[in-house]
Amino acid sequence: MSLNPYDLYDTRSLLSQEERAVHDTVARFTDERVLPIIGDAFDEGRFPRELIPEIAELGLLGSSLPEEYGGGGLNSVSYGLICQELERGDSGIRSFVSVQSSLCMYPIFAYGTQEQKQRWLPSMARGETIGCFGLTEPHGGSDPANMKTSAKKDGGDWVLNGSKMWITNGNLADIAIVWAQTDEGIQGFVVEKGMPGFAAQEIKHKMSLRASVTSGLFFDNVRVPDANRLPNVKGLKGPLGCLTQARYGITWGPIGAAIACLDEVLGYTKERILFGRPVAATQSAQLKMADMARRITMAQLLVVQLGRLKDAGTMAPTQVSLAKWNNCRMAIDIARQCRDLLGGAGITTEHCAIRHAMNLESVITYEGTETIHQLVVGRELTGINAF
Template sequence: MSLNPTDLFDVRSLLSDEERMVQDAVARFTDEKVLPIIGDCFDQGRFPRELVPEVASLGLLGSSLPEEYGCAGMSGVQYGLICQELERGDSGIRSFVSVQSSLCMYPIFAYGSEEQRREWLPRMAAGEVIGCFGLTEPHGGSDPANMKTSARRDGGDWVLNGAKMWITNGNLAQIAIVWAQTEDGIQGFIVPTDTPGFTAQEIHKKMSLRASVTSALFLDNVRIPDASRLPNVKGLKGPLGCLTQARYGITWGPIGAAIACYSEALEYSKERMLFNRPVAATQSAQIKLADMARRITLAQLLVLQLGRLKDAGKMVPSQVSLAKWNNCRMAIDIARECRDLLGGAGITTEHAAIRHALNLESVITYEGTETVHQLVIGREVTGINAF
């Protein structure tokens, strides 16, 4: 019996019927709607906003949140499979869903009031309201505690001042989840983007995540009522809790990117004739392809166990760090190796490898750089903080 080259250990057999149904539905969406247009979107630097209604209708926005808020109530493993299949299309599509779900809807659910949940979550699940997540600042990067954006009380209102950088969905969003320093520590605020003093400036000249909207946010005496503050969290644990949710999805997503590159390179190497034999008949190509299959298999097993831990309520952030570090490194190495196997053809966006390789330069950087996650694991195993 021959094995599936993209699932050598039959990981799919470990999924429930419901999990396979979700994966298959998102895979069809990616095959039918994303892949036919995504190369052109990347070339044009355009996010395919026309796909948002179908993404919403499939229940992919806030998919793990309860049904009472208009969400799908899926498991962590199902959310991971969603991310994997979307990123098989493009990291920009998965990033849109990650930000909406894990960085915007999740904090409203976890840290917001019941009124805030009822007001925002059903409309966000339906794709009627898009969110963005304002944490990273121009000077901050991997040090979110060094936050300059401030929020001060003024009667029953808050007045926000500052700037945020590298914000996915910034120019698409109707609300921003903004984290700011207050006299009581870091707190989160739901800021409608049409509030006076709030501006978003799209970042251009990107060579990565070109089919995604990335922005800088500026807050100049932005006044919002106290009802817009997320009341149930203070300190860095608020935004870091959101990042753990988003990083979890990112541990699955790059597997999809790697599978897309690997599948394409595998077929190309069988068809491409050099020196009177297919490239796939050479030892060097087979060693490369075998190593890709090995690394994809290990990543698949890693995230499935991580998802089972999440669904059992046993997942801890350092486990997410290990998986993000491993799987992003796996995917970017495979994308680059596939580009090489494709030869000159690999530099065009008619093939997937160069687009995924460029996108993964962002994925391996955002939500914690590779070095940050290495140091998280270093701290875990030694008990010593080297940050």
């Protein structure tokens, strides 16, 4: 019996019928709609926003939220499979869906009022309202507690001042979930496009996530009504709770990027003849590709169990950190090795390896750098905080 080279341990057999259907649907969307255009979009530095209505129609925005708010009521493994297949296309497409679903719709659902949920979530699920998530600041990076953006109460409003950086979807967004220091601790606010004093500036000259919109957000005495404050959480646990949701999706996404690179290089090395034989017939190439398959298999088993823990309500943030660390490192190493096996052709975006390798430089950095996640695991092991 021949094995699936991209699923050597048959993790698909661990999936329910619904999970398989989700996987197949998103895989087909990626094959038919994303892959034909994503290379050009990356070259042009353009997010293919024409895909948003189709992404929404497939139910990929807020897919884990209840149906009453426009979500699909899908379980965590299904959401992970969505992330995996979208990132097989490009990290920028998965990032768009992750931000909309986990960093914008989730906090409104988890921390917002009933009125806020009804006002924003259904239109966000339809892709009519796009969100972004404002936590990272220019000086802050991995230390969100060192937040400078502030919100001061003034009558029935809050006055926001400060800035955020490296914000996915920033210039696309109709609303921004912004975290700011207040006299009562860090709180979240829904800042709407067009509010006086609020501006988004797209970041140019990127060599990574080129098919994604990345921006800086700026707040100059922006008046936000108290009705736009997320009242049901205070402190860092609010934004960190959102990041746990998004990081979970990121544990799955890089598997898709790694599979795309391995798939490409398997075909290429069988066709390219050097010294009288296919590159795939050499021991060095087979050792490299076997190691790629080993690491992909380990990552697949890791995320399926993580998803089951999440659905059971027993998932710990440290477990997410371990999987994000392992799977991002796995994918970026595989993308680089595949680029090498492609030879000179590997430096062009006619092949996907260099595009995924550059994208993964961002994925391994955002929502917790590799070092941060290593230290999270170290703290769990020792009981000592080394941050």
